[in-house]
Amino acid sequence: MINFDLYPEIRDAGSLSSAMAEVADKVGLDLAGVCSQSEGGSGVISTAQVDSSRGKILVWLDESTRTFFVGVQEGRFVWAEGATDDLAALVAASVAWRDGMSVGEFAENFPFMVLTRLAREREAGDPVRAQWDWLLNSEIFEDERPLVEAAHAEYRLRRLFPNLSHGTLRLSANFGVQGSREIHIKPLDSGRYRVEDTSVPGSSFVAGGLMEAVVSAAEFLERGPDLE
Template sequence: MSKWLKDWYPDVTAVGGLAAAMSEAATLRGCDIGRVSPTPDGVTTETTRGFVSVGLAAEERLFRVNVSIPDFAWSIGSTDDLGLLVEAVAAWREGAPYDELRARFEFLELDEFTRALERGEPTSSQWSALLSSDFYKGQRNLLRRIHADETLRGFFPTISHGAVRLRVEPLDGASRQLLVAELEGERYEVLRAGVPGPTWVEVPAGDLIDHLRAALNRP
């Protein structure tokens, strides 16, 4: 075990690691931080506002907090207080407004993060990355077709098993989302993910955009 880990984080090493330490601290404070999973750089927990990850600084006692979605990650602050850390993670998971989080947890630095969301930056940057990637050239025609529509380009895109996935909320993995796969002969298959009994629906090219708009705007 590294000397800096013993020196700076005796409470973490005493219980066998960061995941166990956070879970124990959350239990003592009556906080729900969800399932905390170890990663090579620390731990992570899934929330409706992206994945919250926590890492340990080596040069001083600091728990560094990040939020991530596919291909994007933001640092949102750091603290030396394990109890305050788990309270902040719990409040984040509960959906506390950003202004409330700023006021309650002074170590959180949310200005750049919230400005990026307000500008639609994660979504527009993700579109640019996918459209310019040679790795996804097989989906490029479909991506261009969808991106050409002013409404649909506002949804967050990813590629999943060769299909284009469109999600209403970039940070929320459980928000309304569709999978779109290109078939031969100007035909497509569309799947509304995350609903009971989902099935693929074949859609002709001429109806694709209207079909996607309607499905993504449906509660």
């Protein structure tokens, strides 16, 4: 249960989104379109959302301390995250992001917001290469390195955005946005790999070795629908 004594402006305005709009009006900013993240329940009062061309600014409240949690998310890609007790600063950050402030300037002007690892690369238009570099060089992926290196060596797979989840290499053209097509390569026992195209029911195939798995994954691209 949220203690609204910590948020008197929200209690008076009736909801977080209304309070944000009122603060924006007071300081001469335009926050038209701010709304709740949900249509029912306590979320109507305690959450807010601002749409932008680079995803959604999502805001929610801590229950026991005066803290506004903020996330800037585009599909499954998170641009930045942060927390503040200053509603006016939160409103200013929301307006700045919606109006297209660069990620570097955004982080400099709103130090309570922390850019995620690939935010600058995504803004520059090259997050795929940066993600491959991370998977290829970070110590935390040492166990999966042979799989990542083999997939990266295949030019048809190298153009896709890679993610590792529980040892499975997931390749997509849309940063792994939920519902988009992905090619999966999952290690099994005895040196085998399961290869699957998520857009094709029954496509799961067990390859006898790593190179066979990589070739099979690339062939899925050739005969399946465009990765979107």
